[in-house]
Amino acid sequence: MDFRFWLFQVMNGLTTGALLFFVASGFTVVFGLMRILNLAHGGLFLLGGLVGWSVQQATGDFTLALLAGGLAAGALGLLLEQAFTRSLMGDPLNQVLLTLGIAFILNNGYLAIWGGTPRSLAPPQVFSASVSVLGVTYPSYRLFLIALSLAAGAALWLFWERSRLGAMIRACVDDRAMAAAMGIRVDLVFAGVFTVGAVLAGLAGVLGGPVVGTFIGLDFDVLLLAVVVIVVGGIGSLSGAFVGSMLVGLVDALAKASFPQVSYFTLFAPVILILLLRPQGLFGRESDQ
Amino acid sequence: MRREALILLAGAALAALPWAAGTYWVGLMTQALIFGAFALSLDILAGFTSLPSIGHAAFFGLAGYGAALAVTRWGIDPWAAAAIGILFSVLVALAFGPLAVRLRGLAFLTVTLAFAQVAWGLATRWTSFTGGENGIPSVTRPSLALLGWDLTGPSEFYWFTLFWVVLLTLLIHRFANSAVGMSLLGIRESDRRMAALGYNVQARRTIAFVLAAAAGAVVGVLSAYYNKFIGPGSLDWRLSAQMLLSVIIGGAGSLWGPFIAGTGLHVLKTNLIGETERWVMVLGILYVVTVVLIPKGLASLPRIVRAKLWRQQPKSPAEKKPPRPAAPIRIHSDYIMGDRSRSEEPALEARGISVHFGGLQALQRVDLKVMPGTRHGILGPNGAGKTTLFNVLTGFVKPSEGRVFVHGVDITALPTHKRVGLGLVRTLQITTLFPELTAMENVLIGTLVGVGHHRNLWRRARSDRQACQAALGLLHDLGLEYLAETKVAEIGYGEQRQLEIAVALAPRPRLLLLDEPTAGLSAAETRSVLELLQRLPQDLTLVIIEHDLEVVFEIADHLTVLHYGERIADGPSEVVRRDPVVREVYIGSR
Incomplete structure (x- = not known):
């Protein structure tokens, strides 16, 4: 009984971690690459979820919803990237207020379009059943999510470490000016990375639909968790984002199950410690700031 | 002195409000003044010291919670409870500040956000102690029975708030112009330079952090008493963001700008909430427009307007150049210490x-x-x-x-x-x-160390007779006196290099x-x-x-x-x- 209870919590944590990884990977790479803490990133996630919900309502198809959610978030992301790089890079205070302003505009815009009712998506037909894992009955959709994030993590890692494009992005994260001097089109790298990050966030919004639902306010909840992941994993580190997401998911789930009074504390107190003792994050390198 | 008189005058004018407006406006202005002073307290940190905190509400809220808990749970007198609340916030700031100020820019922003989230998380989830989302209702206000005053009425509490806000504003103004306040401006520009002049940069950042927290705590307690309630909203990072926005709209580091913006923003927001569901969007648009159009804030407007109206041309330094003394003068100022030990030991x-x-x-x-x-x-x-x-x-x-x-x-x-x-x-x-300071003020930052007045929190640094005389003396000895009142940004490079030497002599090496x-x-x-x-x-x-x-x-x-x-x-x-x-x-x- 006790073991099953904890196994159930661990799987919940991994599900949250899996969703979080899709959001945080784009968030952290954009931060590392462009030095932009994009507080509107949660808005991209929520847009994916809401568009996905509408498409599923109209067509009844989850795959279409997933595609539409990812595309919508990607398009908005590209738009935001153009706005950010054109208006300001540099002063962190102004930058944060600008992205926060956009986050507020998106948040309220969604409210105008979709209204305040919390909604949730139906999981795809294949994964509507539950399966038994070591004696715990668990929704197969959630297991699919965990597997999907592992696959996505592996694919992203291969791209990041092995491909020419990945090497170019890493070069830009390390030293933007030097990369530009070597002939890398930094502006294209920025636009591409930002858009891919937005698509991933949008996909996560749809994928999370059957688990956490979609509602106004989820954008900020997800954003804060992504900030925690960045700090734990280190700025601009993809593997850090993966480990960070899983850790955050697990800590959140286990703390909520064992000490609900201080569950939020257990999430953010480590952030303070890490920032003060190891500002580059658990997986970041010394030179990252 | 003129500024202090202006603050008192503005306070006196505001005191007339209850006779001019209805209860709605008196109540609204009470909270607006609180937020004005709150934004002002953040300006010490975000504007003056360039440490943008997105968790400043933590100190506002923690003090409010401290006072509210003391009053409702332990039945302590509201005056003593206020002291407990403020002390609690200050102690937390003393523990957290020295560590946090080691970080800069986005890292500082993130750590303050995480800190505020910890406080917010405890307030929302530790329901049995803090009341959770419902907060703590029916907080009793302090009484001024000794003066025959009853603070339950809206006008009375408005005056009470106004008194504390004016006092706080005067104190912050005083601090900003002191030697320590001036050194914060220097640290904002270049912490290396300030360290090289003998300033303990981290200690000063900590002072800014703790003072900002203390001022935020005072208004936090006022807010709890005004609303007779405290809830997690007072710790929310969005409240911190609103204060940061006020600082930017008002003009970071100008003090009066953030105060007016903080007050105005609350009035605007309250009226919008009544009018439309779209107020969050209006607020968002306000963020974007401010950052893009007036990144230096309202405080920069008078200067821009003046420049447009009069088309002032900066006087070229060549016009002011006095004839150089024909023969070099030996410096006989005893301000420059030198080394009279004459020992065989290496210096x-x-x-x-x-x-x-x-x-x-x-x-x-x-x-x-x-x-x-x-x-x-x-x-x-x-x-x-x-x-x-x-x-x-x-x-x-x-x-x-x-x-x-x-x-x-x-x-x-x-x-x-x-x-x-x-x-x-x-x-x-x-x-x-420091390009925005005059030659004289640049040297003054050093002579304050030289005469040992650099730790003063109270006296106006620019009227410190001993340090000013030393600074003018140095400029005179080095033949740079004619530049004293010129901003460094308008001084030629060759003269800047000479001024650099004057500044280095100021801490009496x-x-x-x-x-x-x-x-x-x-x-x-x-x-x-x-x-x-x-x-x-x-x-x-x-x-x-x-x-x-x-x-x-x-x-x-x-x-x-x-x-x-x-x-x-x-x-x-x-x-x-x-x-x-x-x-x-x-x-x-x-």
Whole structure:
């Protein structure tokens, strides 16, 4: 009984971690690459979820919803990237207020379009059943999510470490000016990375639909968790984002199950410690700031 | 003085509100004044010290919770409870501040956000103690029964709030103009420079953090009493963001701007919430428009308007240039300390200094001995390690090996600002004078250290007679008096280099380390700097880095030559000049 209870919590944590990884990977790479803490990133996630919900309502198809959610978030992301790089890079205070302003505009815009009712998506037909894992009955959709994030993590890692494009992005994260001097089109790298990050966030919004639902306010909840992941994993580190997401998911789930009074504390107190003792994050390198 | 009178006048005018407006406006303005002062408190940190916190509401809310809990749970008198709440916030700030201020920019932003989220998380989830989402209702207000005053009415509480807000504003204004307040502005521009002038940068950042938290705590308690309620909303990071926005809209560092913006924003928001569901969007648009259109805030508007109206041309420095004295005057000011010990002990000594940067060996077991009253030149081609050696001597860089002594005292472990206290001062290679301050104010920041008034929190730094006289005296002695009231941004480069020396003399060094004082100067400007250096009192020990051979040969009586991080020659100037190895390094590499 006790073991099953904890196994159930661990799987919940991994599900949250899996969703979080899709959001945080784009968030952290954009931060590392462009030095932009994009507080509107949660808005991209929520847009994916809401568009996905509408498409599923109209067509009844989850795959279409997933595609539409990812595309919508990607398009908005590209738009935001153009706005950010054109208006300001540099002063962190102004930058944060600008992205926060956009986050507020998106948040309220969604409210105008979709209204305040919390909604949730139906999981795809294949994964509507539950399966038994070591004696715990668990929704197969959630297991699919965990597997999907592992696959996505592996694919992203291969791209990041092995491909020419990945090497170019890493070069830009390390030293933007030097990369530009070597002939890398930094502006294209920025636009591409930002858009891919937005698509991933949008996909996560749809994928999370059957688990956490979609509602106004989820954008900020997800954003804060992504900030925690960045700090734990280190700025601009993809593997850090993966480990960070899983850790955050697990800590959140286990703390909520064992000490609900201080569950939020257990999430953010480590952030303070890490920032003060190891500002580059658990997986970041010394030179990252 | 004029500003303080203005604050009192504005307070008096605001006191008339209850006779002019209805209860709705009196209540609205009470909370608006609280937020105005709250934004003002954040300006100390985000504007003055350039530490943007997105968790400032934590101190506002924690104090409110402290007071509310003390009143409702333990039945403590509201006055004492207020003190408990404020003290609680200040103690938390004292514990967290010194650690947080080690971070900058986005990292500081994130850590303050995480901190506020911890507080918010405890307030929302620890339901049994804090009331969770429902907060703590029916907090009793303090009473002024002794004065026959009842604080339950809206007008009475408005006046009560106004009193504290005006008092707080006066205190913050006073602090901002004190020596410590002025040093915060300096730290915002360049913390290296401030450390090199003898200021303990981290301690001052901590002071700014704790004072901002304390001021935020005072208004936090006022807010809890005004609403007779405290909830997690008072700890929300979005409240912190609203205050940051107020600081930016008002103009960071201007104090009055953030106050007005904080007040106005609350009035606007409250009215919008009543009018439309779209107020969050309006707020968002306000964020974007502010940042894009007026990133320097409302406080910058008067200057822009004035410039448009009068088309002021900055007076070119050439017009103001006075005739130079025909013969160089010897400086006889006793302000410049010099070194009168005349002992056989070296004034400055480095033993076996090595510095690695990763795989790069910047210095290899370099020895240096500087006798009191000498003019010691350190020569070497680019990349020889001259500046690194200076950085080790002044504490900017910790050596991997070796020790540094001043008059026999081991200072290897001392931070830069403490070395200044022992009389070791340096100039920086790239001029980092404060461009928005006048020449006189730039020197004043140093003379405040020289006369020991740099820790004053109360007296107006610009009216500190002793420090001002010292600053003017220095400018006079160096023949730069005519620049006293000119902003550094409007001073020519050659004169900036001379001013740099005046600033370095201000903390009263016994040993002055000059890092390429003539770099980038024309022949004529180099001549002026050389004359200035030759006029310095003989007993002031000078160590000078140069790669212009003529400059060094003219000034230095003793030379140390570095090449690829190693000392290749050392001795009296005329001997080293003829050293074949030195000749080869210089002539061979040029």
